Amino acid sequence: MAEPLSDSPASDVAPPASSPPPPSNSVPSSASSTSAASPASSPARPDPLSAPQVASYGGDTNGLICGFWIHPERPTEALPTLAEAQARLEQPDGGYVWLHLNLSHAGAMPWLARHAVLADSFMEAQQAGSRSSRIERDRDQLFAVLNDVTFDFSFDVEDVSTLWMQVSEHLVLSARRSPLRSVDRLRMAVKRGDRPQSTLGLLDHLLRDQADELQRIVRQATERVDDIEDALLAGRRPGTDNDVAQLRRLMVRLQRLLAPEPSALLRMLSHPPAWVTSSDQQQLQQASEEFALVLRDIQALQERIRAVQDETAALVAQENNRTLYLLTMVTVLALPINLVSGLFGMNVGGLPFIDHPHGFVVVVGLIVVLTVLVTALLVWAIRKPSR
Numbered sequence: 001m002a003e004p005l006s007d008s009p010a011s012d013v014a015p016p017a018s019s020p021p022p023p024s025n026s027v028p029s030s031a032s033s034t035s036a037a038s039p040a041s042s043p044a045r046p047d048p049l050s051a052p053q054v055a056s057y058g059g060d061t062n063g064l065i066c067g068f069w070i071h072p073e074r075p076t077e078a079l080p081t082l083a084e085a086q087a088r089l090e091q092p093d094g095g096y097v098w099l100h101l102n103l104s105h106a107g108a109m110p111w112l113a114r115h116a117v118l119a120d121s122f123m124e125a126q127q128a129g130s131r132s133s134r135i136e137r138d139r140d141q142l143f144a145v146l147n148d149v150t151f152d153f154s155f156d157v158e159d160v161s162t163l164w165m166q167v168s169e170h171l172v173l174s175a176r177r178s179p180l181r182s183v184d185r186l187r188m189a190v191k192r193g194d195r196p197q198s199t200l201g202l203l204d205h206l207l208r209d210q211a212d213e214l215q216r217i218v219r220q221a222t223e224r225v226d227d228i229e230d231a232l233l234a235g236r237r238p239g240t241d242n243d244v245a246q247l248r249r250l251m252v253r254l255q256r257l258l259a260p261e262p263s264a265l266l267r268m269l270s271h272p273p274a275w276v277t278s279s280d281q282q283q284l285q286q287a288s289e290e291f292a293l294v295l296r297d298i299q300a301l302q303e304r305i306r307a308v309q310d311e312t313a314a315l316v317a318q319e320n321n322r323t324l325y326l327l328t329m330v331t332v333l334a335l336p337i338n339l340v341s342g343l344f345g346m347n348v349g350g351l352p353f354i355d356h357p358h359g360f361v362v363v364v365g366l367i368v369v370l371t372v373l374v375t376a377l378l379v380w381a382i383r384k385p386s387r
Contacts, residue, residue: 074095099174144165
């Protein structure tokens with residue numbers, strides 16, 4: 001038996017299979033399908049109405065990360081292999097199937113090309129590597145490109161990856177190359193027993209999870225900016241300039257990649273496929289508006305970071321001016337000793353005080369007098385009121 005689903009947060013990363021996976025090109029018999037879908041007997045098993053019975057995870061040879069058959073009123077069934085998913089798609093029984101695949105797996109794209117009826121936009125986006133976030137209609141299906149932060153997000157500008165989705169009446173097909181946080185949150189919610197009413201309701205759930213995850217990132221970034229501003233108000237130089245610049249680049253990248261194209265979404269909501277209900281349209285519109293509010297928070301945070309950068313630059317310039325001023329004063333005060341030592345250091349005849357018994361004392365006294373005179377002139381020039 002394949003390894004069961006893990007409850008750890010990093011479970012979007014498929015572990016290596018400990019035993020040979022079942023073949024994916026054969027449809028199992030009704031008896032085996034019933035056996036795979038039924039929950040394993042145990043003394044303290046959870047209520048089947050509250051959570052699906054997950055059988056395996058990441059053990060399919062075609063790159064399937066997770067699969068579920070979701071019904072609004074019946075227990076959710078886990079689909080550990082694509083063969084079982086194909087069998088369930090033939091008889092959806094009023095529900096729909098969600099398949100999440102890993103495109104880094106060598107068998108994912110060949111299986112999609114053989115068995116899945118992919119929209120033209122899906123294949124074009126894969127070939128062109130399109131990363132522009134959008135939700136658009138492709139004949140009787142919906143095609144979505146969503147950018148999300150990776151699972152090991154560490155406030156780096158490269159910690160953003162893409163999720164491609166195809167949504168129809170009875171199938172939600174999602175594919176990614178790197179583990180994503182929002183998708184893992186959605187998978188855990190379905191595992192806990194959440195049952196979106198339709199395929200578009202699943203997409204709406206994913207958008208809300210993405211907005212929640214983005215809001216959490218904005219909150220953490222805001223706390224960093226607060227610490228930097230407090231340090232500036234206290235007269236301290238906060239950290240390094242690279243930290244502030246990196247934070248601003250991250251916010252700009254998140255806003256650019258995660259903001260969906262409003263025109264494509266508007267066209268889709270104006271002329272949706274026939275299977276899209278009015279309630280699904282309203283939910284998707286509301287999720288888009290909530291996402292726009294988070295993007296506004298990102299824009300406001302960018303303005304704060306820009307102000308912090310300007311204040312930091314002014315502080316650095318002030319420190320540089322103070323340092324240059326100090327060096328200039330030292331250079332001017334050292335001018336008499338350099339001038340006198342240069343004159344008396346010339347190896348020529350006729351230099352005064354060469355044979356004088358107190359010549360050294362005289363020269364040192366001359367240097368002191370000149371230094372005091374230069375210092376007095378500097379003090380007078382500094383204190384002189386500007387006209």
